[in-house]
Amino acid sequence: MKTDIFRGEKLRLVAMNPETDAALMNQWRRDTEYARLLDSDPVRLFNVSQNKEWIEKHQKSDSFEGIEFMIHSLIDDKPIGFVGLDGISWHNGVSWIGIGIGERDYWSKGYGTEAMHLIARYAFEELGLHRLSLNVFSYNTRAIRAYEKVGYIVEGTVREAVHRDGKRWDVIFMGLLREDWIKTQ
Amino acid sequence: MNTPLFTAATICLTALDAKEDAAALASWTQDSRYIPLAEDGKPSHPLSEFQTKKMLEEILKESDEKRNTFWFGIRTLDETELLGIVGLSWVDWANGSVYMDLSMRNTAEYSQPSTCEALTLIQRYVFHELQMHRLSLNVPEFNEGLIETMTTLGFAVEVRKRETLFRFGRRWDSLHFGRMAKDWEKETI
Numbered sequence: 276m277k278t279d280i281f282r283g284e285k286l287r288l289v290a291m292n293p294e295t296d297a298a299l300m301n302q303w304r305r306d307t308e309y310a311r312l313l314d315s316d317p318v319r320l321f322n323v324s325q326n327k328e329w330i331e332k333h334q335k336s337d338s339f340e341g342i343e344f345m346i347h348s349l350i351d352d353k354p355i356g357f358v359g360l361d362g363i364s365w366h367n368g369v370s371w372i373g374i375g376i377g378e379r380d381y382w383s384k385g386y387g388t389e390a391m392h393l394i395a396r397y398a399f400e401e402l403g404l405h406r407l408s409l410n411v412f413s414y415n416t417r418a419i420r421a422y423e424k425v426g427y428i429v430e431g432t433v434r435e436a437v438h439r440d441g442k443r444w445d446v447i448f449m450g451l452l453r454e455d456w457i458k459t460q
Numbered sequence: 461m462n463t464p465l466f467t468a469a470t471i472c473l474t475a476l477d478a479k480e481d482a483a484a485l486a487s488w489t490q491d492s493r494y495i496p497l498a499e500d501g502k503p504s505h506p507l508s509e510f511q512t513k514k515m516l517e518e519i520l521k522e523s524d525e526k527r528n529t530f531w532f533g534i535r536t537l538d539e540t541e542l543l544g545i546v547g548l549s550w551v552d553w554a555n556g557s558v559y560m561d562l563s564m565r566n567t568a569e570y571s572q573p574s575t576c577e578a579l580t581l582i583q584r585y586v587f588h589e590l591q592m593h594r595l596s597l598n599v600p601e602f603n604e605g606l607i608e609t610m611t612t613l614g615f616a617v618e619v620r621k622r623e624t625l626f627r628f629g630r631r632w633d634s635l636h637f638g639r640m641a642k643d644w645e646k647e648t649i
Contacts, residue, residue, distance in 0.1 A: 317554045340501075364501030367626045405631070406623055431619025433638060435594060438555045443593070448619040448636065 280396055281344075283389045288344035288358065288397075293334070296345055297326035299354055303377030312415050313375050315437045315446070339363065341370075346390045348381060355381040358390045360398060360407075368405030370398060374418075388421040395425060399453045406452050412437055413445040426459040427451045465585055466532075468577035473532040473546070474539060478520060481533060482513035484542040488565045495603055497545060497563040499625065499634060519547065528553065530585075534564075534578045543574045546582055548590075556593030558586050562606070570605030579613055583648075587641040595639045600625050601632040614647055615639045 281288040301323055304310050310318040321329075333343060343359035356376035363370040372394060376387050398404045409427065411418050419429075427449040435443035466473040486509040488494050496504050507515070523529045528551045534544040544564035551558050560582060564570050586592045597615070599606050619636035626632075 315552070315555055362501055366503045367501060367624065369501075369624055408621060408624070430621055431617070431636060433594075433596065433618050433636060434640060436552075436555060436557045436596075438593070448621065450622055450624075452623060 280401060281393065282349075283393050285349055285384075286355075286386055286389055286393075287347050287349060288390070288393055289347050289354070291330050291334070291343050291345050291357070293327045293330040296354060296357075297330055298323050299377065300326050300357070303356075303375070306377070306379070309375065309377055309379075311439065312412065312418070313373075315412070344394070346376070346386065348386065353378070355386060356390070358394045360394065360402075363402070363404070368403070370402075370404055370407055372398075372407045372409050383417060387418065388424050391421060391425045395451060395456050399456055404453070406450060408448070408450050410446050410448050413447055419447065419449075422449050425451065426455045428455065463584075465589060466581065467537070468581055469573070470537060471534055471543060471574045471577050472537055472539065473578065473581055474535055476516055476520060476531050476533045476545065478513050478516035481542055481545075482509045482516060484565070485512040485516065485545070488563075491566060493567050495563060495567065495600065497547065497561045498549060499598055499600070504627075532582075534574060543569060544578065546578055548582075548586065551590065551592070556591075558590065558592045558595050560586075560595060560597045562597060564606075567603070567605060570603060570609060575606065575609050576613065579609065583613075583639065583644050587644050593641050595641075597637045599635045599637055600627070601635060602628065607635065610637050613639075614643060 301321060304318070304320065307318065333341065340363050341359060341361035343357055345354045346356045346358055347353060348355050355378040356374065358374040360370040360372055374387060374390060376382060395407060398407055409422065411422065430448050430450045433446040433448065436446040437444040486507050489507040494504065519529070519531055523531055529547060529549055530551065531545065531547040533542050534546055535542055544562065547561045548558050549561045564575055569575060583595065586595050597610070599610065615637040617635050618638040621634040621636065623631040624634040
């Protein structure tokens with residue numbers, strides 16, 4: 276009861292700020308490696324006001340079908356990425372989850388793993404969800420390792436669903452049940 | 461080259477019409493066992509003709525505007541009866557990947573030749589008309605008729621999403637079926 280569930284050991288989850296975070300998300304998207312880890316859609320560039328409108332639209336919505344957080348590192352309170360739930364299905368008790376660490380200096384240092392842990396705790400202990408789902412491209416081995424540390428299990432492989440640089444890559448589907456997550460705590 | 465894309469032995473694929481098809485779709489949803497088009501996260505419940513007309517208008521409008529969805533009515537050859545709806549709800553042009561949705565008028569229909577013939581036509585449309593590389597369909601574990609039909613047609617279970625659905629008083633897995641163009645060509649052409 277007394278724990279601030281939005282705070283971990285090295286980061287905290289913060290509400291998105293449409294004014295400042297819209298520009299930051301744009302800047303990250305110009306990093307092709309980052310953009311291609313995030314999404315299988317052709318990478319597009321949005322201007323700052325388009326991004327700001329996107330954030331505001333989500334924040335204005337009355338139906339709670341998703342939530343996005345910025346990830347701030349505690350050491351310098353710097354926004355380094357985002358993590359969010361989307362497509363929450365309340366009667367099924369499930370949600371999709373997405374994460375991106377835009378600041379390269381914070382890659383491979385455990386920030387993604389901790390953010391995934393905090394959002395799972397929020398989903399299971401605050402929202403009462405039963406299951407979280409995600410998919411990840413087969414070339415994103417760093418993310419797969421992080422997800423496994425949090426307790427996600429590979430549930431299957433959608434073959435050759437991403438076509439980039441003349442090669443086809445698989446999309447790995449992973450799932451985390453509440454009971455699996457509790458065992459890792 | 462001139463094999464009909466939209467006609468099979470006992471069924472044909474035609475355009476959907478929001479006004480004319482709303483009543484049939486509404487009648488299907490009055491049975492609690494009805495399996496809706498997509499696992500869109502909303503509880504299923506009986507729909508009025510007013511609601512199904514709006515739903516059909518929305519999918520047809522999106523199809524017109526975005527050009528990455530395709531919807532068909534599965535009908536008897538004389539086109540007097542609507543047996544089901546099949547849609548390509550996400551054509552991912554850049555990656556050559558397609559997601560399909562299928563909803564037949566009742567659970568028994570998934571084991572009938574109509575379902576098998578519709579899926580056969582759709583595969584040809586996806587692989588030889590749209591030139592796609594792969595085709596996906598999510599099927600709830602409780603749709604046993606469709607699972608059998610798809611397995612017979614050569615679709616493979618690629619992902620078993622555990623306990624993703626809550627219906628009929630318990631949790632169920634969702635199966636992600638996949639079919640590759642190269643496998644379809646090997647077995648069909």
